[in-house]
Amino acid sequence: MAKISLTVNGKKVSAEIEGRTLLVQVLREKLGMTGTHVGCDTSQCGACVVHVDGKSVKSCTMLAAQADGTAVTTIEGLANGNELHPMQAAFKEHHGLQCGFCTPGMVMSAIELAKRNSNPSEHDVREWLEGNICRCTGYHNIVKAVQAGAQAMAAAK
Amino acid sequence: MYDFAYHKPATVADAAKILAADGDAKALAGGQTLIPTLKQRLAKPSAVVDLSAIKDLAGISVAGGKVTIGAMTRHGDVAASADVKKALPALAALADGIGDPQVRNRGTIGGSIANNDPAADYPAACLALGATIKTNAREIAADAFFLGMFETALKPGELIVSVSFPIPEKAAYVKFGQPASRYALVGVMVAKTATGARVAVTGAASAVFRWSDAEAALSKSWNAASLDGVKVSPDGLNSDIHAAADYRAHLVGVMAKRAVATAG
Structure with missing residues (x-):
C-alpha cells in the first residue's frame, strides 16, 4: 500500500492505495463521492469522466497513483451551494437526460468542450461526445443542452 | 486487475534499468491501452513503470525540415499544436x-508506437513519412521498427524518447472507422516527398505496411486517378465480423484515393 495526496474539488485529500487502484475507485470507494459513475469498465462509455488538472479524462482508465499531486474536479465540485453550474442548469432546462446514469460524464466532458469553444455547432458537440455513450439514446437533447450550457458559461464569464 | x-x-x-531487470515489468505511458488490458486481466505485469515524471519526454519542436515529438506528448497536444498544424497539418489531423x-x-x-496495435493511426504516419524513432539506445527507421502484430524492434529495457517526422511536400491520412469502436477498419496515410510517394496502410493487416504498387503509381503522377486499377491483394488481410478481407482490400484503394485527394 502506498499513500497518495491530491486535491479533489478544492479540498486536499489523501488515500491509501494499491498499485492497481484506479482513480475512480479512490473517488467512489475511499472518498465516498459516488457522483462519478462506472458504466462500462472498458474505457468506452465516458460515465466516469472527471477533470484532472483541467483536462477531461476517464477516471476508470487512470491509476490512482498517476493522480498523485494533481487537482481533480468531479461532478460534485461544479455547483456553488444550491446554484447549479451553467452546464448542469442547461442539462436540467433542456431535459438533457433520461435515466441520468451517463449525465455526470456528459457534463464533465461538455465543460471541457465549452472552455475550448464557447459556441459549438451541433457537429462540434456530436464529435466531441464521441467518448460519452447514452444508453437511453437521448443525444438530441444532450446536444441542445451542451450548446446552451456552453453559451451560458461564456455569458457568465 | 491483478496487483503490481x-x-x-x-x-x-x-526506467530502463527497472524494465531491463524485470522482463515482466511494463512501461506505462498514457495508459489508454495498457490500463484497459490490465482491467480485463489480459496481462499480468509484475511491475508498472510510469514514465510521466520523466522530464523532457514531452514536447514538440520543428527544425531542420523535421517535426520532432517527444514520446510522452499527448495526442491532444499534437492535435492542438500551432507548430504541427503549420508544418505538418496531416499529422495534427491524424492525432485529432x-x-x-x-x-x-x-x-x-x-x-501508441511502442504498442503497435494493428489498427492504430500513428504507425501509418511513421511509415508513410519515413519517421525516425529515437530510443535511449539508438535511432530506428520506421521501416525497420514495425515488425508485426503488437511487435516492434524495441528490445527489453529500450524506451522511445522521441519521433522525428521529415516534413513532406504533401500528406494526408484518411481512415474508415469501424462503426462501433471507431478504430480504423482501414486507414491510409499518403505522403509526397522529394524522393517519391510513400503509402502506409493500417487496420487492414496484422500490422501496418507500405503499399509499394500505389507508391510506384503515385511517384509517376501524384493524382488520385493514378490509383485507378491499382489493387491490393486480399490475401493475408484481416477478415472478421466487421469486414471481410476483400472488403478491406477494396477500402484500401478507396481510402488511398481519398487521402491523395485530401492532400491535394
Whole structure:
C-alpha cells in the first residue's frame, strides 16, 4: 500500500492505495463521492469522466497513483451551494437526460468542450461526445443542452 | 486487475534499468491501452513503470525540415499544436482523430508506437513519412521498427524518447472507422516527398505496411486517378465480423484515393 495526496474539488485529500487502484475507485470507494459513475469498465462509455488538472479524462482508465499531486474536479465540485453550474442548469432546462446514469460524464466532458469553444455547432458537440455513450439514446437533447450550457458559461464569464 | 508494483522513475535511465531487470515489468505511458488490458486481466505485469515524471519526454519542436515529438506528448497536444498544424497539418489531423477527447488527453505518441496495435493511426504516419524513432539506445527507421502484430524492434529495457517526422511536400491520412469502436477498419496515410510517394496502410493487416504498387503509381503522377486499377491483394488481410478481407482490400484503394485527394 502506498499513500497518495491530491486535491479533489478544492479540498486536499489523501488515500491509501494499491498499485492497481484506479482513480475512480479512490473517488467512489475511499472518498465516498459516488457522483462519478462506472458504466462500462472498458474505457468506452465516458460515465466516469472527471477533470484532472483541467483536462477531461476517464477516471476508470487512470491509476490512482498517476493522480498523485494533481487537482481533480468531479461532478460534485461544479455547483456553488444550491446554484447549479451553467452546464448542469442547461442539462436540467433542456431535459438533457433520461435515466441520468451517463449525465455526470456528459457534463464533465461538455465543460471541457465549452472552455475550448464557447459556441459549438451541433457537429462540434456530436464529435466531441464521441467518448460519452447514452444508453437511453437521448443525444438530441444532450446536444441542445451542451450548446446552451456552453453559451451560458461564456455569458457568465 | 491483478496487483503490481508501481514505479515512477525520474529519468529514462532509471526506467530502463527497472524494465531491463524485470522482463515482466511494463512501461506505462498514457495508459489508454495498457490500463484497459490490465482491467480485463489480459496481462499480468509484475511491475508498472510510469514514465510521466520523466522530464523532457514531452514536447514538440520543428527544425531542420523535421517535426520532432517527444514520446510522452499527448495526442491532444499534437492535435492542438500551432507548430504541427503549420508544418505538418496531416499529422495534427491524424492525432485529432485518435479515439475520443478523453483518450487524446491521456494517450501518447510513444505509447501508441511502442504498442503497435494493428489498427492504430500513428504507425501509418511513421511509415508513410519515413519517421525516425529515437530510443535511449539508438535511432530506428520506421521501416525497420514495425515488425508485426503488437511487435516492434524495441528490445527489453529500450524506451522511445522521441519521433522525428521529415516534413513532406504533401500528406494526408484518411481512415474508415469501424462503426462501433471507431478504430480504423482501414486507414491510409499518403505522403509526397522529394524522393517519391510513400503509402502506409493500417487496420487492414496484422500490422501496418507500405503499399509499394500505389507508391510506384503515385511517384509517376501524384493524382488520385493514378490509383485507378491499382489493387491490393486480399490475401493475408484481416477478415472478421466487421469486414471481410476483400472488403478491406477494396477500402484500401478507396481510402488511398481519398487521402491523395485530401492532400491535394
